[in-house]
Amino acid sequence: MNADKQTRIKIAIQKSGRLTDHSLELLQQVGLKYSRGRDQLIGYGENMPVDFLLVRDDDIPSLVKDDVCDLGIVGLNELEERRIEYKNDGIDNAFQQIMPLDYGQCRLAFAYPENGSMKTIADAEGKCIATSYPYIVTEYLKTAGINADVIEFSGAVEIAPSLGRANMICDLVSSGATLAANKLFEGETILQSTSVLIQTTVALSPEKQQWVDKIVQRINGVQQVRESKYIMMHAPRSALKAITDLLPGAESPTVLPLGGIDDKVAVHVVCREAVFWDTLENLKAVGASSILVLPVEKMLA
Ligand code: ATP
Ligand code: ZN
Numbered sequence: 001m002n003a004d005k006q007t008r009i010k011i012a013i014q015k016s017g018r019l020t021d022h023s024l025e026l027l028q029q030v031g032l033k034y035s036r037g038r039d040q041l042i043g044y045g046e047n048m049p050v051d052f053l054l055v056r057d058d059d060i061p062s063l064v065k066d067d068v069c070d071l072g073i074v075g076l077n078e079l080e081e082r083r084i085e086y087k088n089d090g091i092d093n094a095f096q097q098i099m100p101l102d103y104g105q106c107r108l109a110f111a112y113p114e115n116g117s118m119k120t121i122a123d124a125e126g127k128c129i130a131t132s133y134p135y136i137v138t139e140y141l142k143t144a145g146i147n148a149d150v151i152e153f154s155g156a157v158e159i160a161p162s163l164g165r166a167n168m169i170c171d172l173v174s175s176g177a178t179l180a181a182n183k184l185f186e187g188e189t190i191l192q193s194t195s196v197l198i199q200t201t202v203a204l205s206p207e208k209q210q211w212v213d214k215i216v217q218r219i220n221g222v223q224q225v226r227e228s229k230y231i232m233m234h235a236p237r238s239a240l241k242a243i244t245d246l247l248p249g250a251e252s253p254t255v256l257p258l259g260g261i262d263d264k265v266a267v268h269v270v271c272r273e274a275v276f277w278d279t280l281e282n283l284k285a286v287g288a289s290s291i292l293v294l295p296v297e298k299m300l301a
Contacts, residue, residue: 008049009208009215012063012072015041015054019195022103023073027052030218049211060198065094067202071212075104076193077133077172084135095198098216102223104195106174108133110187113161118168121188124148130160131170140190158182221299228296229275232268234258239287240267246282248273270296 013023027034027043032050034043043052053069060074061082072095079097086094110129112118118127121144128149131137137150153160158178160166170190173179179186197219204212231250235243244250249272256266267288275293283291 006205007207008045008051009071009204009211010069011050011052012055012060012069012074013052014057014060014073017057019057019073019075019104020054022101022195026073026101026219026222029222030215049208050215061095064198064200065091067200070200070204070208071098071215072198073101073195074198075106076100076196077106077108077136077191079196079198080191080193081133081135084139088135093201096201098197098199099219101195101197101219102226104193106172106193107189108136108170108191108193109173109189110168110170111158111173111179111184112168112187114183114185116167119187121146124168127167128165129168129170130157130166132157132172133170136191137170158184217300220301224272224301225296225299227272227274228299229271230268230294230296231271231275231291232266232294233283233288233291234264235267235283235286235288236263237265238263240265242286243267243283243288244269246279246286247271247275248279270299 011027013027014020027050032048033046034052035046036043041054043054045051053063055063057074057078060069060072061079063069064072065082065086079095083094110121112123118124124141124146126147128151129137130151130153132153132155134150134152141148141150151160151166157169157171159182160169161184162182169184172193173186176186197216199212203209231247233243240253240255244253247269250269253267253269256268258264258266280291280293
């Protein structure tokens, strides 16, 4: 085994697609500085023992399952599809799912032709469904007790009904615009997806595992910070309870005396959810003044 495998963490991320920019940004936000190899397919960490491999998202689950990479970032849709495939082959724990990430949100949903007679999945009995996720769809149909043909399309699933290749589809949706453009309407959602961080089931060396733990802790910090705000205000002491009740996800506030004033205090609080104008107006209504809302740059819980 080469020395790098013992000491350096290898992360598989999508080479070019919807998850790429977010994943590279996340690696930077957890502190990774890297240089890209000449072929641009590997990023070498310069300040952490962490390198990344840029690959097609379809390949990420198997790279982690086969322990070629220690970690991977991939959509739950892709991961679930491979998980069922491996399970059918008798492999139960192909990867560890470490944490969901806050980007790549979409849903896997059935869709039916707008001008057809099919309205729900019960109408799929004896029909043909096109999808890029045959394992997930087949498992869903089995549980629902529906007999339908599932045909695999690797791309442009939404044109299958108009080509006469299928009666309906099951595909990823985020806005629904692609479905509408192909005269399809959205039906049942069978999977809510987001990107997730996965890890090999093979035990890492203690040093590598310590780095993984550190990265996970930093990702938690980065994700909390995205919504968090630091709020400062002046308020009558008597309004403290009303103020904390108004702030979503706030931890116990820091209360500071104001020079020369007895009945008013300065209140500082970290709020872990978005703060809207409504909240500020409500704070003012219970007596707060000089309210400042500041972005939080880093957070370590
Ligand atoms: P690759 O070339 O890597 O195989 P791809 O075409 O399979 O790329 P993308 O379209 O870049 O994949 O999507 C990557 C992931 O982004 C999806 O697997 C899914 O988890 C997520 N995603 C978020 N929103 C959508 C959406 N509206 N349509 C498709 N995927 C989406
Ligand atoms: Zn893909």
